[in-house]
Amino acid sequence: MELFTNQILAGIATGAIYACMALAVVMIYQAIDHLNFAQGEMAMFSTFVSWQLMQWGVPYWGAFVLTLAFSFAGGIAIERLLFKPLAKAPILTNVAGFIALFAIINSVAGLIWDFTIKQYPTPFGSSPFLGSQLISTHQAGMIGVTVLLLMGLYFFFQFTRIGLAMRAAASVPESARLVGINTSWMIALGWGMAAAIGSIAGMLIAPVVFLEPNMMGGVLIYGFAAAVLGGLTSPLGAVIGGFLVGIFENLAGTYIPGVGNELKLPIALALIITVLVVKPAGLFGRPIVKRV
Amino acid sequence: MTAMLNVKDLRAFYGQVQALHGLSFALNEGSLTTLLGANGAGKTTTLRAICNMVRTTGAIEFEGATLSGRSTENIVRLGIAHVPQGRGTFTTMTVEENLQLGAITRKDKAGVVSDIERMYDHFPVLKERYTQQAGTLSGGEQQMLAVARALMLRPRLMLLDEPSFGLAPLIVRDLFKILGKINREEKVTILVVEQNAQLALELADQAYVIETGRIVMSGKANEIANNEDVRKSYLGY
Numbered sequence: 001m002e003l004f005t006n007q008i009l010a011g012i013a014t015g016a017i018y019a020c021m022a023l024a025v026v027m028i029y030q031a032i033d034h035l036n037f038a039q040g041e042m043a044m045f046s047t048f049v050s051w052q053l054m055q056w057g058v059p060y061w062g063a064f065v066l067t068l069a070f071s072f073a074g075g076i077a078i079e080r081l082l083f084k085p086l087a088k089a090p091i092l093t094n095v096a097g098f099i100a101l102f103a104i105i106n107s108v109a110g111l112i113w114d115f116t117i118k119q120y121p122t123p124f125g126s127s128p129f130l131g132s133q134l135i136s137t138h139q140a141g142m143i144g145v146t147v148l149l150l151m152g153l154y155f156f157f158q159f160t161r162i163g164l165a166m167r168a169a170a171s172v173p174e175s176a177r178l179v180g181i182n183t184s185w186m187i188a189l190g191w192g193m194a195a196a197i198g199s200i201a202g203m204l205i206a207p208v209v210f211l212e213p214n215m216m217g218g219v220l221i222y223g224f225a226a227a228v229l230g231g232l233t234s235p236l237g238a239v240i241g242g243f244l245v246g247i248f249e250n251l252a253g254t255y256i257p258g259v260g261n262e263l264k265l266p267i268a269l270a271l272i273i274t275v276l277v278v279k280p281a282g283l284f285g286r287p288i289v290k291r292v
Numbered sequence: 293m294t295a296m297l298n299v300k301d302l303r304a305f306y307g308q309v310q311a312l313h314g315l316s317f318a319l320n321e322g323s324l325t326t327l328l329g330a331n332g333a334g335k336t337t338t339l340r341a342i343c344n345m346v347r348t349t350g351a352i353e354f355e356g357a358t359l360s361g362r363s364t365e366n367i368v369r370l371g372i373a374h375v376p377q378g379r380g381t382f383t384t385m386t387v388e389e390n391l392q393l394g395a396i397t398r399k400d401k402a403g404v405v406s407d408i409e410r411m412y413d414h415f416p417v418l419k420e421r422y423t424q425q426a427g428t429l430s431g432g433e434q435q436m437l438a439v440a441r442a443l444m445l446r447p448r449l450m451l452l453d454e455p456s457f458g459l460a461p462l463i464v465r466d467l468f469k470i471l472g473k474i475n476r477e478e479k480v481t482i483l484v485v486e487q488n489a490q491l492a493l494e495l496a497d498q499a500y501v502i503e504t505g506r507i508v509m510s511g512k513a514n515e516i517a518n519n520e521d522v523r524k525s526y527l528g529y
Contacts, residue, residue, distance in 0.1 A: 121434055161396060168393050176379035178343065179445065180397035182369040286384075 006134050007250045013139035014208075014222075015246020016146035019199035021216075021223025022230065022238035023153075024194040029232050030170040031190040032083065034094045036103035039198050039221030043079075044213060045105050046071040046199030048113050051120060060123045064203060068196045069185050075195025079188045109213040120206035140206045149200060150239060157235075166190060218265055222249065225268040228275050231285020241283065245271065296321040296481050297342070302350035304334070304341045311337045313505040314350070319449070321496075324475045324482045326513065327466035328489050333460060334376055334505040335485040339451045343367050343374050354449065360436055369397050373442035377453040381434050382428030386417055390426050390437055392463075394444025404444070411440040413468060432463035439467070443474065450474075452484040456491065464488065468495045489526035493517040500527075 021039060026038045036042075046067050053063035076250060082101065086094050124141030128134075157163040169176040169186035176183050201223075202216060207217045226245040230237025245268065253264050295318035304312040312334050329335045340346045341366050352359040359367055368374070373394075382390050391411055395404040412419035415436045421429065421528050427439060435455055442450055452471070456464040466493055475482050486492035493499060499516040501509040509516060516522055 159452050164389060164392060165396055167385065168396075171384050172377065172380060173343075175343075175382060176393075177364040178368060178374045178376060178380060179393050179441070180363050180365045181393075182363075 003254065004135070007254050008247055009021075009135045010139065011247030011250035012243055013135065013142045013246070014205075014249070015226075015243035016142050017201045017205045017219060017242075018050045018222045018226045018245050019239045019242025020146060020149065020197050021220055022199070022226035022242045023150075024198040025067065025223055026230075026232055026235050026238040027190050027194040027197070029227070030235075031187045032087070034222070034238075035097065035232075036194070037095075037098040037220075038105060039223070040216030041102050041105040041109075041193065041200035042071070042075070042195050043202035043219075044076070044216045045109050045217070046195070047120070047202035047211060048109055048213075050199075050203050051118065051211055052113070054121065060121060064122075064123075067199050067203065071195040071199035072192040074191040076188045079191035080196070083191075084188070107214050113213070115213055118211040120203075120211040122207040126207075138207055142225075145200065145204060148198065153197075153235075162189075177272055188205070221265060222246075222268050225271045226277075228272050229282055231282025233286050234282065236282040237282055237284030294321060295319065296355060297483075298351075298353040299338075299342070300337070300351040302341055302348060302352065304337045311330055311346075311505055312341065312348075315501050315502070315505070315507055319479055319481055322475075322479055322498050323498050324472070324484070325498040325500065326472060326492040327483065327500050327502060328487075328492060328516075328522075329484045330525075331487075332504075333502045335502060336453055337505075338484070338502070339374065339376075339453050339485055341417075342451060343372065348487065368445065371445065371448035372451065373445045373447035373449070373473045374451045375438045375442045375453060375455065377457065379434050379438040381426045381429075381437060383425065385426055387422050387426050387429070387437060388422040390420075390441050391444050395446075396442035397445070403446075407444055407446070411443065414443075415440055423517035432459050432467070435459060435463075435467060439470065439474075443478070443480075445504075447480055449481045449483070452482065453485060454485055456486060456488045464491060471495065489522070490517075493527075 024039050025036060028034070049070055050063045050067035053066055054060065059068065078101065082097055086097050122141065123139040125136040126136050126138050129140040130139045157167055165181045166186045166189060169181050169183040173183050201219070205219055206215065209219070222245055223242070226241035227238045229245060230239065230241025249264055249267060252267050253257050259267065297319040299318065301318050302312055302315040303310060315338060327335050327338060337346060338347055341348045342359065344359065344362060344367055345364055348360065354370060354372065359371060379509060382393060388408065391408050392404070395407065398404055418437060418440060426434065429437060439455070455467055471482060471484065472495055474480050484492060484496065485499070493513045493516060496513040499511065499513045500507050501516065501522060509519065509522065
């Protein structure tokens, strides 16, 4: 029983990271109808930036906040320079853009910081949380930071003018322009926020997976699985999907014989395919209906 | 009276296809004008051209400012509210959020709050449903919401694209009554595109008739209503 509880809690902790990645993916998907394959690499690069800041002597939380600002600005810059010009281009052109972005960020990170695995600090420590053997303080910290982030985002989108404008621009762009919303900048803002959310996921997971240019590959695939499970059109669904995938991953790895660590990733892929076949809109997504 | 909106030699293009062939017309401040025409005549395109939602050549001036080259959202910020065909409802948001969105460019918070109350007075049905998702409203209610959303901008000019489309006759009468009231009491200049020529001509004081991208007739609404050709082509008697 303790093993079971332990696995559930560990699942919620990594699920929090998947939830962040899924949320970042969904934010960009809602704005421009494309999956950002480079979301994980952007998060990885941000995490390296925070590591570099700490190497230069900036304390953890200072580096955390500076990295958020850097990622936000970086996300906006990527949208303005690369994806705004591609806005009316065919899907494949956009996909090529995302793959190029993926490769470029990955190589540049390798060039600057090389491909050796680096330790990444946790501000929470790794002792048992509140004296319990079930969960470590870092895992508890992962959950705590994610919950704070989600509450902040909820408040932003529900109760601020700019949050309302962003939702409007994502749901009916033409009507949004007709009430005077600059939808193009709302998209850029969405990129900035997605990049910042991704950077939080990267900084939280880095102490677990260690810091190296390929650290986010697996995490992003779980994030995609979470987004697909919850429904690509639903931010809330993406978050719930993230936690479900995290728990599912841990339980499957523990209890299904032969799965273990090696087969965890194929489980995410199997999950994506199953959802797409059985319930393409996801658990909370709206099926897309087009008038013809 | 001075012209509030002046359109000269307006041509509009969808890709290679030209939809408007040199349209010229003017709207006087405080007027209620209707633009009549058959399907495909270019009525919707004319409204979209004013808000720069389609590629155009020619000159459009609003209160002395040139509109060509401005983005749609900047044109709206000058005080031009556009109720598009199909109403443009933010269906996944609540009725109240739709109204707030109408005023999203305004900075006077207190004014926005009191305007929302004013809209609820104009359209009591919206008050009953203010927390409801706008997509669950009926067609007539959504059209009321679209008009209310446009008024939240405190527009100087309001463009309406077939507000009667798909609505029951009684509801259309109600809606047109409200439009007349808005025009008289709130001094909003209105340009309404309609297929329901009879009602539109009763409501309007000025009218233009458009055929295949050209204005073929213009004048006072009651004169146009008595014109033989218009009666045969658009009024059916």
